[in-house]
Amino acid sequence: MAEEREPTEEELREALGRVGVADVLVNALTAAVSLGYHRLTPEARDLPQARLAIESLRALDPVLREGGVAEQIVRDLEQARANLQLAYAKAVSDISAAQEEQAGADLHADQERAMPSEPDEAE
Numbered sequence: 001m002a003e004e005r006e007p008t009e010e011e012l013r014e015a016l017g018r019v020g021v022a023d024v025l026v027n028a029l030t031a032a033v034s035l036g037y038h039r040l041t042p043e044a045r046d047l048p049q050a051r052l053a054i055e056s057l058r059a060l061d062p063v064l065r066e067g068g069v070a071e072q073i074v075r076d077l078e079q080a081r082a083n084l085q086l087a088y089a090k091a092v093s094d095i096s097a098a099q100e101e102q103a104g105a106d107l108h109a110d111q112e113r114a115m116p117s118e119p120d121e122a123e
Helices: 009-018 021-038 047-066 071-114
Strands: none
Touching (some): 047 071
16 A cells, blocks of 8 residues: 655645635535524524625625626526525524413413412311
8 A cells, every 4th residue: 555645846836726716615615505504403593603605605606607707606506505495484483482381381480489478168
């Protein structure tokens, strides 16, 4: 088995010459979509981070178009953003429903405690 060698400085420069900023942006946005979805799971919920992913996709859409990124890739990222927005809305709705349910349970418990106890029939 051959050992892997470190690339030379010249090889690294050549590789950097082949990578475009648009390529880096597409990769970063793809990662942002994945992280955005992850931040919507109950175990890792972080709505501000998910929103940041959504807004990043929205903000860079025109930049990608102007930068010559293939239309299909831009459309795929738009679709990913739309799906992420729907998942975000569902997460917000789920949180609101859970908070309302908890508030109703708390109100019921408060009402139970506030009700006067019934007198004993033995009196």
